[in-house]
Amino acid sequence: MFVIIQVLLFVVYVAPIQIIAIDLSEWLRYLGLIVAVLGFIFGGIALLQINTKLSPFPTPISGAKLLTNGTYAIARHPIYTSILAITLGYAVYEASVFKFIIFLALGFLFYFKSIYEEQLLMNTFPEYSTYKTKTRRFI
Numbered sequence: 001m002f003v004i005i006q007v008l009l010f011v012v013y014v015a016p017i018q019i020i021a022i023d024l025s026e027w028l029r030y031l032g033l034i035v036a037v038l039g040f041i042f043g044g045i046a047l048l049q050i051n052t053k054l055s056p057f058p059t060p061i062s063g064a065k066l067l068t069n070g071t072y073a074i075a076r077h078p079i080y081t082s083i084l085a086i087t088l089g090y091a092v093y094e095a096s097v098f099k100f101i102i103f104l105a106l107g108f109l110f111y112f113k114s115i116y117e118e119q120l121l122m123n124t125f126p127e128y129s130t131y132k133t134k135t136r137r138f139i
Helices: 002-014 026-053 078-094 097-124 128-134
Strands: none
Touching: 002 097, 026 078, 078 097, 097 128
């Protein structure tokens, strides 16, 4: 269910819908673009780290090992963090209230998806509870 909602939110996010026109200063819009680019880089590094163990589903892949270094030392869910930074940054760049609302919905979804995922990770990796106390969920 989490994955279906996530895909639907991604599809809606890219839709060219404008509900309220807002005027943001140019420097703020470009700051949003910088946040999106940094999120993209952070997510790219996380994807390289996770390599072939990537899955959109919260269930840990068999044979996977717990990653606690690199981007995973900064956030327990760096790919979610990356997606949130990209969607927030681009919403600010586009000055789009609609995209900002979708960003909030994604944040809400990722929060609850990560809670479910962490329960599964604690069952798979006994050391996850220690890792959880040392590392934030998102940045």
